[in-house]
Amino acid sequence: NAGVMQNPRHLVRRRGQEARLRCSPMKGHSHVYWYRQLPEEGLKFMVYLQKENIIDESGMPKERFSAEFPKEGPSILRIQQVVRGDSAAYFCASSPTRDSQAFFGQGTRLTVV
């Protein structure tokens, strides 16, 4: 059973471009969480999704950020018009049910130049 797969592992974008981060949850997991880890800071919750639904987006910046978890395919975290301050490691975690332990992927490291 493969773990949570995130790609790409590293992503470089110029200011103003769009970044699309993908997360394939573990097999059988329908709950996905996204976290952001800024340099020298802790991990911060961004959004919680269950297939086709956003359950909790209280940690998402109000502008430029969006997330989806379609019926088929990976969860996508999309950042439009990236700025230098978006440079961070973005982690996805998945769980099979609402209350069970979530497992983390290896993260996508976004660098905005």
Added chain:
Amino acid sequence: TQLLEQSPQFLSIQEGENLTVYCNSSSVFSSLQWYRQEPGEGPVLLVTVVTGGEVKKLKRLTFQFGDARKDSSLHITAAQPGDTGLYLCAGVRVGGYQKVTFGTGTKLQVIP
């Protein structure tokens, strides 16, 4: 906002020494998790403590959850270079899903 403060922030010790990392909050959590994160990798769960006063052991690591479920500690006996990493405590909110509030982290370096 639920905050989890960890201390110390940085710790550099010699192989064989013992150490304790603390995780404190003013909020009550339904459970508390400890993770270890290596550079360039995602956090890996070490343990979950659920009951106030609970103590769990994982080889040389001992985890304790405070009686009031607001704080926790991680004690490592006879540290080894392989223990080097970033240790994160994380609180799971009462009655909710796995939305986790992470602590500020403790960077541990064990020198051979």
